[in-house]
Amino acid sequence: MKKSLWFTLFVAAFLITGCAKKTIEIEAPEGSAPTTQEQAIEVNEGSGIKSVGEMSEESMTQEEKLRQMKMIESQAKKIYFDFDKYNIRPDQMPRVEYDAQLFNKPEAKPFGIKVEGNCDEWGTDEYNYALGLKRAKSVKDALAARGVDPKRMSIISYGESNPVCTEHTKECWAKNRRVEFELIP
Amino acid sequence: MRSLILLVCTTLFLFASDMTLEIVKDVGNLPKIAIEVSPGSITGKIGQKFSKLLLGDLEVTSHFDALPSVHIAELSAPIDYAKYKDTAYLLRYKLFYDDFGNLEAKAVVYDIKTGQPLLQKLYRLRDKERYPFIAHKIVYDLNEALHFPDVAFLKSFVIFAKYTGPKRSDIVLSDYTLTYQKTIIHGGLNIFPKWANKEQRAFYYTDMQGRPTLYRVDIYKGIRTKILSGAGMLVCSDVSEDGSKLLLTMAPEAQPDIYEYNLYTHALRRVTRYPGIDVNGNYIEEGSRVVFVSDRLGNPTIFAKKIGSTAVERIVYHGKNNSALNSYGHYIVYSSRETDNAFGPNTFNLYLTSTTSDYIRRLTANGVNIFPRFSSDGETVLFIKEFKRQTGLGVIRLKYNKSYVFPLYTGKIQSIDW
Numbered sequence: 001m002k003k004s005l006w007f008t009l010f011v012a013a014f015l016i017t018g019c020a021k022k023t024i025e026i027e028a029p030e031g032s033a034p035t036t037q038e039q040a041i042e043v044n045e046g047s048g049i050k051s052v053g054e055m056s057e058e059s060m061t062q063e064e065k066l067r068q069m070k071m072i073e074s075q076a077k078k079i080y081f082d083f084d085k086y087n088i089r090p091d092q093m094p095r096v097e098y099d100a101q102l103f104n105k106p107e108a109k110p111f112g113i114k115v116e117g118n119c120d121e122w123g124t125d126e127y128n129y130a131l132g133l134k135r136a137k138s139v140k141d142a143l144a145a146r147g148v149d150p151k152r153m154s155i156i157s158y159g160e161s162n163p164v165c166t167e168h169t170k171e172c173w174a175k176n177r178r179v180e181f182e183l184i185p
Numbered sequence: 186m187r188s189l190i191l192l193v194c195t196t197l198f199l200f201a202s203d204m205t206l207e208i209v210k211d212v213g214n215l216p217k218i219a220i221e222v223s224p225g226s227i228t229g230k231i232g233q234k235f236s237k238l239l240l241g242d243l244e245v246t247s248h249f250d251a252l253p254s255v256h257i258a259e260l261s262a263p264i265d266y267a268k269y270k271d272t273a274y275l276l277r278y279k280l281f282y283d284d285f286g287n288l289e290a291k292a293v294v295y296d297i298k299t300g301q302p303l304l305q306k307l308y309r310l311r312d313k314e315r316y317p318f319i320a321h322k323i324v325y326d327l328n329e330a331l332h333f334p335d336v337a338f339l340k341s342f343v344i345f346a347k348y349t350g351p352k353r354s355d356i357v358l359s360d361y362t363l364t365y366q367k368t369i370i371h372g373g374l375n376i377f378p379k380w381a382n383k384e385q386r387a388f389y390y391t392d393m394q395g396r397p398t399l400y401r402v403d404i405y406k407g408i409r410t411k412i413l414s415g416a417g418m419l420v421c422s423d424v425s426e427d428g429s430k431l432l433l434t435m436a437p438e439a440q441p442d443i444y445e446y447n448l449y450t451h452a453l454r455r456v457t458r459y460p461g462i463d464v465n466g467n468y469i470e471e472g473s474r475v476v477f478v479s480d481r482l483g484n485p486t487i488f489a490k491k492i493g494s495t496a497v498e499r500i501v502y503h504g505k506n507n508s509a510l511n512s513y514g515h516y517i518v519y520s521s522r523e524t525d526n527a528f529g530p531n532t533f534n535l536y537l538t539s540t541t542s543d544y545i546r547r548l549t550a551n552g553v554n555i556f557p558r559f560s561s562d563g564e565t566v567l568f569i570k571e572f573k574r575q576t577g578l579g580v581i582r583l584k585y586n587k588s589y590v591f592p593l594y595t596g597k598i599q600s601i602d603w
Binding site (some may be wrong): 084122124125126127129130131133134136137140154155156157158159161162163168 | 348351352353376377393397416417418420434436439440441461462464465478484506508509522531533555574599600
């Protein structure tokens, strides 16, 4: 009896201490594939929205350019002419010199120049428009002679269609017989 | 003796056919015509203007002496022979709207001597704003019924450009009195309209927005077609009789000259080559030559040349500043500035001359008379007159030596064609 008891205890001890640690393998369930990464859809809505007043660098440059163009244009001096004439008077030459220097400045050089001829109300028909054109040409030629690139300049006549004043006075007529400039980007 | 009579008769005939001489047709005893309006006729603005238009049209034909007072009477009322004992004709009319809103005019013209109606017609218009054309048609039909010389100019259109602001000008179509006006081209600077044909179905004009561009507009289809564009200046000054060629003022190198453009071959031919100003070319003598305005002698005046030839003939020797010409056959009407006042108002008078005679006939006496235009039969000249701050529309009946001016409230006209 004592022998069997010791034998049983010996076997139990052997069983308990003799078991190596078991790794438990969990088998994957049958039939499932290994996981792959899904294609993401780019969501653009809401992107790139700018607050009002916030401008891109390019737009800022454009507006600055236009502002500069208008500023130069406002500094240009009009050239005035005698009744029925399209030659430039001697007293107008300093104004032509000034305009040539203005248009030759580096900040003015990116712009084209529209040379606009105008007349007073005393002309008739086509002759008036042609007179305006010849006035514009006289000024263009004078500017070209002072170094303004002729390729930058275009000319047009507005005849009596663009008066700066409408009173029937000699002062007003003199103001309308003119060439003026519009810069083009 | 017989040859002397023949010589005198031939000479008289030659003189009588030259409008540049001051031959006045015997207009001393024009038949008097009275106007009566039905009491049921439309009153208000249209009613008042209608009777004035009738009176104006009758006068302008130079075939009638229209009594200025318009009396009231029913269309079928008995004629007051005592009141009209010196009157040849009585025109009665009634202007009204029909049940569908159309404007109608019933007109009856009586020969007072016989008491019989010469003309009895009913006219209808859908668009009441075109009422001036009813008045013109009544007088035209009466003139036809009496077999008087043709007055088709009463029914013709005028096309003009009107300034609406700085660098802004609309093209407007109107009747010859400029009472009815319909804007055809609006927006931008649109100038120098020119009828493309005698039927007045299309016109050319220049759009100055950007590069000057010549367009043709069909007024019944409302279609605009680009013809060509050019730098500086581009104006259609005249159209050949068959409508195939245009005389243009162009300035490709900022040098205004006359060019001829063939609408079918698109060939552009330079006509003048002077380095000053050459503008306003018009065909004369059945298109064999061109008259134009040039400042080649220091001041603008009128010259003529054959296309393709270098020879230039001076046409006008009087006056210091002659421009704004218009031609018909061998006749030329132009505006001459007779003062050189840079500091005050100037006088522009109209003159008529011919390439086949040395005579010049002055057509106006004072004021600023500009934009002379011949009617399609060459017997009448339309023009604009500015005098003492007022603007008027002028009509000159050349063979009758009569001139009429009607007040105009249209604003500043840039150019006109008839």
